[in-house]
Amino acid sequence: MKKTICIIAGIALLGLTSCKNENDKKEADDQEVTEVKTEKITKTDASSDKNMVRFRLLPKSNSGATGRVSFKEKDGMVTFEAVINGLEPGMHAIHIHENADCSAEDGTSAGGHWNPTFEDHGKWGDTAGYHKGDIGNFEANDQGQGTITMTTDQWCIGCGDEKKDILGKSIIVHQGADDFTSQPSGAAGARVSCGGIIK
Numbered sequence: 001m002k003k004t005i006c007i008i009a010g011i012a013l014l015g016l017t018s019c020k021n022e023n024d025k026k027e028a029d030d031q032e033v034t035e036v037k038t039e040k041i042t043k044t045d046a047s048s049d050k051n052m053v054r055f056r057l058l059p060k061s062n063s064g065a066t067g068r069v070s071f072k073e074k075d076g077m078v079t080f081e082a083v084i085n086g087l088e089p090g091m092h093a094i095h096i097h098e099n100a101d102c103s104a105e106d107g108t109s110a111g112g113h114w115n116p117t118f119e120d121h122g123k124w125g126d127t128a129g130y131h132k133g134d135i136g137n138f139e140a141n142d143q144g145q146g147t148i149t150m151t152t153d154q155w156c157i158g159c160g161d162e163k164k165d166i167l168g169k170s171i172i173v174h175q176g177a178d179d180f181t182s183q184p185s186g187a188a189g190a191r192v193s194c195g196g197i198i199k
Helices: 003-050
Strands: 050-060 065-076 075-087 090-097 137-138 145-151 169-174 193-199
Touching: 003 065, 065 193, 075 090, 075 137, 075 169, 090 193, 137 145
Parallel strands: none
Antiparallel strands: 050 065, 050 193, 065 075, 075 145, 090 137, 090 169, 169 193
């Protein structure tokens, strides 16, 4: 009887050891797969984040204006694209402002135009001077939708150059058109949409 109990106990012990070894092997395999997947995801995300910023524009000043914005950098050039909806038909100004803060209902928390070179306000490319945030005007159609695209080497995404780096700024869409003359902001009217340029 004693011998039989010893044999049963030995078999049970062997079974437990075998199960433990299989569990240890399965856990090790799972950990290896997880590490490989994580590495792939991290590399992919890092490369896309470095060269592109996308965000939404939210309505301000009791408007219904919303939109989508992207900045993409390639070979030292940054391409800006915006699609805006819910506007009054006609011309509207769009600018880069100093702060990525859209918390104020009227958008004033975004500060003034981004102007790191301390120039007068003007039309983009004007020899008399212009702000680095003076993107310009675009037209909204009868359905209240407008689009604008621009490419420049005067901006960068996260390069750290305070005269070029757009991160930490915001996009503001205005109720009216920029006259490119009035100081300091072109008399474009209320801020109807805002989005922070952040990662």
